Amino acid sequence: MRLLSLCCLAFLLFSCGGDAIPPAPAMAPLADLPIIPLPFEMSSRDGYLWVDTDGDAAAGNSGADAGAMDYLRSRDLGMLPLATSLDPSLTLPNEAYLLDISAEGITITAKAAAGLLNGAITLVQVVEFSPNTERGIFLPAGTITDQPRYAYRGFMLDVARHFFGVDTVKQVIDRIAPYKINHLHLHLSDDQGWRIEIKSWPGLAEIGGRFEVDGTPGGYYTQEDYTEIVNYAAARGITVVPEIDMPGHTNAALNAYAELNGDGKARDPYFGTKVGFSTLDANKEVTYEFIDDVVREISAITPGPYFHIGGDESSVTPHDDYVKLIRRAQDIVLKHGKKSIGWDEVAVAGLAEGSVVQLWNHTEYALKAKEAGNKVLFSLAKRTYLDMQYDSLSRIGLHWAAYIEVDDAYNWDPGTLVDGLTEKDILGIEAPLWSETVRSLEDIDYLVFPRLPALAEVGWSYQMKRQYAPFVERLKVHQGWLKEQGIGTYDSRVFR
Ligand code: ACM
Secondary structure, eight states: OHHHHHHHHHIIIIITTSSOOOOOOSOOOGGGSOOSSOOSEEEEEEEEEEEOTTSOGGGGGTTSOHHHHHHHHHTTOTTSOEEEEEOTTOOSOTTOEEEEEETTEEEEEESSHHHHHHHHHHHHHHHHTSOEETTEEEEEEEEEEEOOSOSEEEEEEETTTSOOOHHHHHHHHHHHGGGTOOEEEEEOBOSSOBOBOOTTSTHHHHTTTSBOGGGOBOOOBOHHHHHHHHHHHHTTTOEEEEEEEESSSOHHHHHHOGGGSTTSOOOOOOOSOOOSOOOOOTTOHHHHHHHHHHHHHHHHTOOSSEEEEEOOOOTTSOHHHHHHHHHHHHHHHHHTTOEEEEETTHHHHOOOTTOEEEESSOTTHHHHHHHTTOEEEEOOHHHHOTTBOSSTTOSSOBOSSOOOOHHHHHSOOGGGSSTTOOGGGEEEEEEEEOOTTOOSHHHHHHHHTTHHHHHHHHHHSOGGGOOHHHHHHHHHHHHHHHHHTTOOOOOOGGGO
């Protein structure tokens, strides 16, 4: 009732004369809004846009890009008066955008749909941090011109050590998209579980997917589930990268199919958290039939360009076997139209030109990757592993690489990590969440936030623009926003 009478009063005061625009409340200039990741350039102008949230909703945006509008609608902002314009002749990256707000409305201009979507993602934050009153939304006038430093900003979810269902993965996607994370790497198989249906090898999921760490019930995605995740992610600007780890980290497959083992005997399910004890047999032809079927089926339902073949910690695979298997696996990936990504050691096997080496431990592999014509993706454990604890009091997480607080996640420059690498040798960065100690969305939130916004800014924003102290001020505002959304972010000491 009270709200209704306030609305009536506002209506009488401001709307009687037709389109009378209410006076603005106190508001920060556009360039002072706490946007994360920090845009390349923000400039403020006098004036503001008033959006009558009670008014005739989508009146102003009938011609706007469907992808950008769908994203806004997914955040309950379908009423914004948005016009979009695609200009393929712009000499900008596809993800760049120009967002302009004036009293007349909002425009987003970009070279490609990905840029329009990024503009919409920024616009959600502009709205969030501007006055939103019972009279409507007031947006400060100005322009944001933005483009990413790196093309790949990733988040990895380990669904093998503990399994997370489709709904949880969608909630994770909704949490990472606002930070312009544009790749979701799903670690779909490991010693403890196989998490995707392979129709030609049904036992992989049905037998290999039964358990997770500690022997609790596991699960797997049907191919339809996986497609649902892929589509949900795509609508939010995110490309799914599937990983089937090999030749190590394969106990779940070796449990499901006896013939994949060198001795022909099925392995027991594994409920622990050790690594480096399992291997496919590089000298059995059935191994390559298995890899071919798995890569073929998953590639057919993966629109993105990458297939991750793991390759890490294959401690019981003889070196020559490792090289042989990784080379054949990457040939299979190429045959099915994808590019390989692999962890550190795959660099010694010599990946095909155009592949990607994801560095988590040994930066010395970076130059080997470069020599082979590969780009590198930085996921250094002591900076980006979100399963690392914040400090010794963290309720979950591990600390074999480091304790990682917000400043550790933020204060590094991918461009200066390895002498001899230039900016164009670096595809981007990715923040993995391994799930040995992670059992629920609440656990995911606790470890991912607020460190993911810090890493997202490392990947998106140019080094010369980034400064830690002002970032923390912006992050404090995001911490409040995350909590308002019910995201159980960790109360980092940087806020105290
Ligand atoms: C890894 O952490 N074993 C990639």
